[in-house]
Amino acid sequence: MGSIVTVNLALAAGLLLVPWLGGDFLAWQIGLFLLYGVAAQGVGFAWGRGGFLPLGNALFFGLGAYGAAAVLKATEGALWVNLAAMALIALLCAALAFGIALLLFRGRMGSGPGFSLVTLALVLIAAQIAETTPALTGGFNGFSGYPPLAGLDPFGGLYPVIVALVVAVTLSLTLIERLPAGLILRGLVAQEERLELLGFAPHRVKAWAFAGSAGIGALAGSLYASHQGIVTPQAIGFMLSAELVIWAAVGGRFSPLGPLLGAVAIGWASSALRDTVAWWEVGVAAVFLLVVLLQPGGAMDLIHRGIARLGLTRRRRDAPPLPAPPSRAAAARGPLRLCDVGLSAGGIRILDRLSLALPEAGILCVIGPNGAGKTTMLNAVTARLPVQSGQITLGAVSLGGKATWQMLDHGIARKMQIPTVFGALTLRENLQLAALAGRMRGLDALRPSPLRWQTPPVARLLADPEVPLAAGLDKDAGHLPQGHRQFLELAMTLSPEPRLVMLDEPAAGMSPAETQLMVRLARDYQQQTGAAIVVIEHDMHLVDALADEVAVLHQGRTLATGSLAEVRRDPLVAAVYAGGHK
Amino acid sequence: MSSDALVLFALNATWQIAALALLALGLGLVFGLLRIMNMAHGDFVMLGAYAPVLTAQWGLPPLAAIPVCLLMVGLTALIVERLVIRHLYARMFDSLLATWALSILMREGAELAFGPQFRNVPLPFEGVTQIGTVGYPSYRLLVIGLVAAGFLALWLWYRRSLTGLKLRAMVDNPTLAEGAGINTARLSAGAFVAGCLLAGLAGLLLAPTLSVYPGMGLDALIRSFFTLIVGGLGTLEGLAVGAAVIGGLQAGLSAYLSQTAGYLGVLILAILFLWRRPDGLYRHR
Numbered sequence: 001m002g003s004i005v006t007v008n009l010a011l012a013a014g015l016l017l018v019p020w021l022g023g024d025f026l027a028w029q030i031g032l033f034l035l036y037g038v039a040a041q042g043v044g045f046a047w048g049r050g051g052f053l054p055l056g057n058a059l060f061f062g063l064g065a066y067g068a069a070a071v072l073k074a075t076e077g078a079l080w081v082n083l084a085a086m087a088l089i090a091l092l093c094a095a096l097a098f099g100i101a102l103l104l105f106r107g108r109m110g111s112g113p114g115f116s117l118v119t120l121a122l123v124l125i126a127a128q129i130a131e132t133t134p135a136l137t138g139g140f141n142g143f144s145g146y147p148p149l150a151g152l153d154p155f156g157g158l159y160p161v162i163v164a165l166v167v168a169v170t171l172s173l174t175l176i177e178r179l180p181a182g183l184i185l186r187g188l189v190a191q192e193e194r195l196e197l198l199g200f201a202p203h204r205v206k207a208w209a210f211a212g213s214a215g216i217g218a219l220a221g222s223l224y225a226s227h228q229g230i231v232t233p234q235a236i237g238f239m240l241s242a243e244l245v246i247w248a249a250v251g252g253r254f255s256p257l258g259p260l261l262g263a264v265a266i267g268w269a270s271s272a273l274r275d276t277v278a279w280w281e282v283g284v285a286a287v288f289l290l291v292v293l294l295q296p297g298g299a300m301d302l303i304h305r306g307i308a309r310l311g312l313t314r315r316r317r318d319a320p321p322l323p324a325p326p327s328r329a330a331a332a333r334g335p336l337r338l339c340d341v342g343l344s345a346g347g348i349r350i351l352d353r354l355s356l357a358l359p360e361a362g363i364l365c366v367i368g369p370n371g372a373g374k375t376t377m378l379n380a381v382t383a384r385l386p387v388q389s390g391q392i393t394l395g396a397v398s399l400g401g402k403a404t405w406q407m408l409d410h411g412i413a414r415k416m417q418i419p420t421v422f423g424a425l426t427l428r429e430n431l432q433l434a435a436l437a438g439r440m441r442g443l444d445a446l447r448p449s450p451l452r453w454q455t456p457p458v459a460r461l462l463a464d465p466e467v468p469l470a471a472g473l474d475k476d477a478g479h480l481p482q483g484h485r486q487f488l489e490l491a492m493t494l495s496p497e498p499r500l501v502m503l504d505e506p507a508a509g510m511s512p513a514e515t516q517l518m519v520r521l522a523r524d525y526q527q528q529t530g531a532a533i534v535v536i537e538h539d540m541h542l543v544d545a546l547a548d549e550v551a552v553l554h555q556g557r558t559l560a561t562g563s564l565a566e567v568r569r570d571p572l573v574a575a576v577y578a579g580g581h582k
Numbered sequence: 583m584s585s586d587a588l589v590l591f592a593l594n595a596t597w598q599i600a601a602l603a604l605l606a607l608g609l610g611l612v613f614g615l616l617r618i619m620n621m622a623h624g625d626f627v628m629l630g631a632y633a634p635v636l637t638a639q640w641g642l643p644p645l646a647a648i649p650v651c652l653l654m655v656g657l658t659a660l661i662v663e664r665l666v667i668r669h670l671y672a673r674m675f676d677s678l679l680a681t682w683a684l685s686i687l688m689r690e691g692a693e694l695a696f697g698p699q700f701r702n703v704p705l706p707f708e709g710v711t712q713i714g715t716v717g718y719p720s721y722r723l724l725v726i727g728l729v730a731a732g733f734l735a736l737w738l739w740y741r742r743s744l745t746g747l748k749l750r751a752m753v754d755n756p757t758l759a760e761g762a763g764i765n766t767a768r769l770s771a772g773a774f775v776a777g778c779l780l781a782g783l784a785g786l787l788l789a790p791t792l793s794v795y796p797g798m799g800l801d802a803l804i805r806s807f808f809t810l811i812v813g814g815l816g817t818l819e820g821l822a823v824g825a826a827v828i829g830g831l832q833a834g835l836s837a838y839l840s841q842t843a844g845y846l847g848v849l850i851l852a853i854l855f856l857w858r859r860p861d862g863l864y865r866h867r
Contacts, residue, residue: 117811289680
């Protein structure tokens with residue numbers, strides 16, 4: 001906490017010294033690039049933290065600028081009215097961005113180029129409208145003839161207001177990194193699929209991030225109107241959008257300060273050197289290209305690495321854990337039932353009218369040759385693949401039409417066949433995210449204490465001397481050996497205390513000792529919570545040790561169910577496993 | 583609408599569609615074969631469009647613009663492939679960013695080399711062809727013919743030739759293609775340079791109908807992109823469909839409402855497609 005205060009106080013002090021040391025005109029020039037820098041911080045937040053690149057964020061900067069100019073003209077500079085109106089404009093821009101992102105990300109659009117291109121098209125539309133509706137925006141000549149905010153002189157009194165905005169935005173962005181919201185965003189970038197299985201809706205998380213990015217841009221734009229005294233289509237155009245991205249990239253998109261640094265350094269240097277040094281713009285473009293190719297973290301990444309090498313990073317003290325609130329996944333909802341489920345992909349029928357009833361409690365092992373449809377069955381239940389026919393119900397509730405992220409709230413948790421953990425995060429952060437799963441509500445994302453939550457299943461696992469997690473909590477999960485990764489994923493799966501646990505080959509890549517441990521942990525969890533567990537497994541020793549009941553799948557249908565001994569006696573099963581025909 | 587106006591509208595729409603198809607071809611080729619979103623595509627168009635400007639400046643005959651264009655664009659593309667693109671195959675998002683940086687670099691470089699002013703390129707030959715009672719610039723008719731013939735030839739070549747077969751193998755499964763003895767590195771480099779050359783040729787052919795300046799690439803890029811998005815990324819057929827829809831829409835809206843309406847219509851259509859039908863109208867298989 002202390003370091004955040006220090007950094008922001010130093011930032012504020014340094015910026016406030018500018019007019020005193022360099023004069024009011026320099027402060028005016030720097031002020032412009034600080035405003036651009038704040039908008040670039042917004043781009044950096046969406047790109048570095050949210051993992052998607054908005055190519056058209058000048059849209060919100062421009063909307064803020066035009067909106068503020070219109071308000072200033074109508075109210076003739078009344079301070080509180082103006083401030084309230086600007087806050088409202090920023091909120092509206094954030095809401096617009098939230099809506100756009102929600103619509104776009106809810107569909108099949110990932111974080112990839114599609115989103116970037118839509119934002120690019122949007123800013124082109126906005127610029128075209130700004131240029132061709134002079135009645136509304138003043139057209140090419142711009143919107144002018146309004147007083148600055150509270151009558152503040154752009155060459156004097158406005159500068160401290162700009163610095164206040166810069167510090168407020170920087171402070172908020174640094175704080176968010178230390179809050180659950182920041183952790184969720186990092187989880188989103190690190191491993192979207194796991195985040196979704198932990199019950200977070202990726203499209204909503206991205207929409208919040210984009211809303212924040214847009215709101216920040218609009219705030220910067222609204223002060224820009226007062227700073228410039230005129231708003232032209234340039235403030236909403238493609239060129240500014242492009243520069244915001246360049247500044248964020250070169251300065252460092254992963255750090256709240258990076259884009260600000262990029263905007264002030266490059267922007268200000270450009271305005272000074274553009275006319276005298278012919279190759280300046282070529283040089284900036286070349287630096288941008290080099291950053292993209294070689295140094296994706298930008299300048300701030302170099303600075304951070306330098307600080308780390310000097311040994312100046314402070315070790316974080318661990319606050320004692322807090323008991324986590326009850327999980328929404330822990331409420332009983334009745335048994336899972338698949339009825340005539342059909343699923344084809346790429347012209348191949350994978351599930352062929354599959355029917356299977358799970359017990360409400362106990363361990364069911366699903367076995368069957370490769371290609372029988374075992375993993376696909378789990379994919380159908382967790383809505384990773386769309387079901388074409390049939391019904392999947394949980395008690396009285398139909399799971400049809402639900403999304404993957406809604407499964408945890410229905411008590412369903414899943415461990416993937418290939419262990420899926422947040423590789424770029426430490427073990428501790430992985431477990432923190434799992435502790436938020438199913439328990440976090442509304443504003444918890446912005447309170448620090450949920451990061452200290454510890455859940456009963458994880459507490460038990462960490463206290464178990466055989467489980468290899470407690471020792472390396474500060475290591476990156478990506479560097480774990482396969483077996484340890486399996487246990488981490490198990491811990492994350494069990495953390496929300498789900499009523500229905502689906503384990504896809506939990507012992508793959510494990511030593512015999514580790515396999516035994518896995519069996520014991522699954523058994524323990526079942527006995528402690530009375531949950532239902534579905535295990536897909538090829539290892540018959542494990543099935544023998546674990547299963548209360550066995551189901552055999554073959555060619556997308558249930559071939560037999562019963563105890564392992566019963567299933568073994570079944571002539572159909574014997575035929576399938578002996579390589580005969582059904 | 584009189585029949586003359588109808589004929590003129592049809593000719594204009596055909597011209598728009600042919601010009602778009604020509605513009606988008608290089609971009610579609612690079613994306614379809616290499617999965618690289620070449621944001622610098624428009625700047626290769628710009629480079630090609632400067633070829634006739636330069637040949638006129640140097641006092642060379644107009645036809646010399648063709649070798650100048652091929653040399654200038656080809657060399658640039660070769661260098662770019664070596665230094666940048668080669669490291670980005672199969673990394674779509676990074677390639678988008680890097681080529682975008684490249685685009686800014688080329689634009690600023692062109693401004694440094696050629697100056698920021700707008701240039702006009704004269705038509706290589708004046709002349710109007712009478713179609714019924716309507717006169718239409720012969721140069722445009724020639725370009726329409728060239729585009730149609732070029733598309734047909736390219737389609738046949740891709741389906742019938744050995745290189746086409748190798749390319750299709752590489753698109754389908756690069757690792758297996760390499761295992762089968764196809765030099766995918768060389769093939770990829772060739773495909774990228776070919777895509778850029780097509781962009782350059784588009785610039786050369788369209789230069790007399792556009793204003794040539796360093797920033798002209800952005801408009802070319804956007805129109806090409808949206809053509810591909812509507813048609814479906816990655817196939818010649820899709821590109822033709824996309825050009826027909828976008829070109830037709832733009833020609834129609836511009837004729838009945840205004841240029842602005844045409845531009846906005848295209849942008850809105852592109853957003854709708856990116857959102858609802860990211861695979862475009864024409865689907866493979």
